[in-house]
Amino acid sequence: MDKGQNTGGLMSSAGLVRYFDSEDDRGIRIDPKTVIAFGVLLGVLVQLLTFVA
Template sequence: MDKGQNSGGLMSSAGLVRYFDSEDSNAIKINPKTVIATGVLIGVLVQLLTFVA
């Protein structure tokens, strides 16, 4: 391969990648701690139901 040739890779797809830095005012906003706490509670509930059954 000649040194002047582009090997493709990330440069060929750089134009396809788009970043959006806007927030939708209608979007649901959930605190990350709430998501973690809900996951832990569901896990505990599943473990309890497995133990009882």
């Protein structure tokens, strides 16, 4: 390996960092509390259906 070559990891992941840092205004937005509430309600529903059946 030459001393002048850069095989570091930062340059290889630079595109991914830029991609995930950008925000898209066209996508749907869901509040994190809504996702957690939906998950809890779904879990309760499954437990109730298991108890009844």
